[in-house]
Amino acid sequence: MEKLSILVVDDEPGIRSGISRILSNHTVSFPFMDEDYGFECREAATGEEALEMIMSEQPHILLLDNKLPGMNGIELLEIIQERNLDIMVAMITSYASLEIAAKATDDGARDFIPKPFTPAELKASIDLITKQLFLRRMARGMKEEGKKIRYQFLSVLSHELKAPLNALEGFLRMMQERELGESLDEYAEILSRCQQRIEGMRLLIMDLMDFTRIRLEKREDKIEKVDLVERAQMAISTIQPLAIQKNIQISFTGEERVFMNADPNDLDIMLNNLLSNAVKYNRENGRVELEIKKMDDKAVMRVRDTGFGMSEEEKATLFREFVRIRNNRTKGITGSGLGLSIVSKLAEIYGGDIQVESKPDSGSEFRVILPGC
Ligand SMILES: Nc1ncnc2c1ncn2[C@@H]1O[C@H](COP(=O)(O)OP(=O)(O)O)[C@@H](O)[C@H]1O
Ligand SMILES: [Mg+2]
Numbered sequence: 001m002e003k004l005s006i007l008v009v010d011d012e013p014g015i016r017s018g019i020s021r022i023l024s025n026h027t028v029s030f031p032f033m034d035e036d037y038g039f040e041c042r043e044a045a046t047g048e049e050a051l052e053m054i055m056s057e058q059p060h061i062l063l064l065d066n067k068l069p070g071m072n073g074i075e076l077l078e079i080i081q082e083r084n085l086d087i088m089v090a091m092i093t094s095y096a097s098l099e100i101a102a103k104a105t106d107d108g109a110r111d112f113i114p115k116p117f118t119p120a121e122l123k124a125s126i127d128l129i130t131k132q133l134f135l136r137r138m139a140r141g142m143k144e145e146g147k148k149i150r151y152q153f154l155s156v157l158s159h160e161l162k163a164p165l166n167a168l169e170g171f172l173r174m175m176q177e178r179e180l181g182e183s184l185d186e187y188a189e190i191l192s193r194c195q196q197r198i199e200g201m202r203l204l205i206m207d208l209m210d211f212t213r214i215r216l217e218k219r220e221d222k223i224e225k226v227d228l229v230e231r232a233q234m235a236i237s238t239i240q241p242l243a244i245q246k247n248i249q250i251s252f253t254g255e256e257r258v259f260m261n262a263d264p265n266d267l268d269i270m271l272n273n274l275l276s277n278a279v280k281y282n283r284e285n286g287r288v289e290l291e292i293k294k295m296d297d298k299a300v301m302r303v304r305d306t307g308f309g310m311s312e313e314e315k316a317t318l319f320r321e322f323v324r325i326r327n328n329r330t331k332g333i334t335g336s337g338l339g340l341s342i343v344s345k346l347a348e349i350y351g352g353d354i355q356v357e358s359k360p361d362s363g364s365e366f367r368v369i370l371p372g373c
Contacts, residue, residue, distance in 0.1 A: 001027065001036045004130065007059040008043050009050040009076070010092065011068050015115075016043040019063060022119045028130040037130050047071030051079060058085060061129055063113070065092045066100055074100065077107040088129045092117075156322045160204060160336070164197040200334040207338040210269050211321075214346055222263040228299050229257050231264060232292050235271035239279055247285045250275070254292040260299045260372045266346050273339040274303040274366050280333050281364075282307035297373045298352075304365040309358045318356065319344040343368065 008019045020041035029036040042059065044050035047068050054062075062080070066073035073091060080087055090111040091104045101112055110132055111125045171190050180186040236250050243250050271290075278288040286306040293300050308329050310318070317323045322337040324330065340354075347354045350370050358364035 001038050003038045003040045004060040004133070005057075006039050006041045006061045006063060006126075007050060007053060008041055008063045009045075009047065009068070009073070010043075010063075010065040011045050012065075013045070015065075015092075016045070019122060022122055023126060026123055026126065028127050030131060030134070033134055037134075039126070047073065047076040050076060054080070054085065054087070059087060060133060061126070062087050062089045063092060064089055064109075065094070066097075066104075067094045074103055074107065077104060077109060081108050088133050090125050090129055153321060157208070160322060161201070164201045167197050168194055196334065200336075203334055204336040204338070207336040207342065210342050211338050211345075214266070214269075214342060214349065219263045219266065219349070222265070223261050224264065225259055226262050226264045226267060227257050228260055228262075228267060228301070229255065229292050231267045232271055232290055232301070235268060235275050236290065238272060239275045242276065243279050243288070246279065246282065248279055248282055248288060249286075250279075250288045250290065252290050252292075254290075255294060258292050258294050258299050258373065260370065262350065262370070262372055266350070270343050270346055270368055271301065273343050274301070274368070277339060277366075278303050278305035278307065278364070280335065281305070281330065294373050295369070297371060299370045299373050301368045301370075302365065303367075304363065306363045309360045309362055309364050311360055315356055315358060319354070 006023060008016050010016045010019075020043060023039045023041055027036045027038050039061075042053060044053055048070055050062075050064075051071075053059075064073045064076060068076075077089060077091075080089065089104075089109045090113055091100070091109045092113045092115060093100055094115045104112070110129050113122060113125050171194050174180065174190060175187055180190070232252065232254075236252060240250065275288065275290065282288065282305050288306075289302075289304040291300075291302040291304075293302075308327075310325055314325050318325075319340050321341045323341075324335060324337040344354045347368050347370065350372060352368060352370035355367045355369070356364060
């Protein structure tokens with residue numbers, strides 16, 4: 001149990017000790033909190049004394065009487081706000097003064113305890129403040145986590161963008177220094193590798209555009225009734241040229257029409273990514289099967305291939321950004337490692353799910369399940 005520290009500021013010793021006594025045995029627990037909170041009270045008789053105590057050891061919660069000899073409660077509250085101290089304050093007002101309440105709220109007070117109060121009223125106020133404190137800590141944790149993820153994303157992205165530039169620079173220097181001789185024919189291999197790196201970069205930028213689009217754009221206004229089967233047929237024809245190069249057969253099974261409410265662009269992104277993976281990471285003369293069907297009020301897209309497959313460990317990291325499985329077979333295949341992270345993000349936005357089954361060397365099956373039929 002975590003003990004939150006409370007500083008009780010009141011010029012009446014009886015009230016101070018009464019509050020301390022009530023709260024020292026009080027605990028707060030809400031179903032959404034992992035642990036209970038208990039309380040430890042310190043006491044101050046004046047605003048000046050309280051300020052000194054706050055500066056030497058900052059409490060989590062301040063129970064502050066407004067009517068004090070010398071500096072009053074509001075003045076202390078203003079100092080706390082000026083100094084940007086992270087303390088949850090509840091004002092104790094000796095009479096129900098609306099102006100003081102308004103002023104204190106403006107200065108950041110979280111709650112009011114009008115005098116005289118019962119132990120139950122005091123506890124209710126402490127419960128409220130503890131809940132707010134818990135939520136504030138949680139929000140702060142989420143912000144930090146978000147910052148960390150953004151930072152990691154940008155640092156990997158910079159690396160991914162820099163690597164092809166470095167390669168291009170190296171190839172250009174070889175040509176500039178005529179390392180392979182005077183004839184341009186000698187550089188055919190190098191030129192085609194330059195083109196590959198540029199193509200890789202173009203793919204990365206295009207995936208990145210999808211990636212930022214799904215994160216930033218509100219999709220509600222783009223939702224319409226779409227025939228998923230029609231989008232699937234289109235995705236197949238888009239990927240066909242790539243499949244022909246490896247002599248891969250793509251077949252379609254499933255229903256004639258599956259209508260759902262979605263942004264057609266999102267469906268295209270999902271289908272194109274799953275199909276292009278199924279072709280890219282497939283063997284020569286392999287097969288790809290796309291099935292679209294309706295299951296209750298959900299649409300299912302299932303893409304099965306006869307490709308390289310992957311191990312359990314590889315499967316576990318698959319949906320993270322920039323993750324690519326690196327081995328001898330995937331060596332010459334370009335990609336950004338963003339595709340599946342985009343697909344799973346989209347599935348999540350739609351309240352759906354993505355599943356994968358795979359065996360090394362025998363093939364994989366990806367299933368995206370989307371509500372909205
Ligand atoms: N159908 C599949 N069969 C085997 N491996 C796959 C398949 N789909 C994806 N992968 C592996 O997962 C990695 C991540 O896929 P993805 O996020 O689409 O990125 P990219 O295709 O740009 O590399 C790929 O690099 C590949 O190694
Ligand atoms: Mg991909």
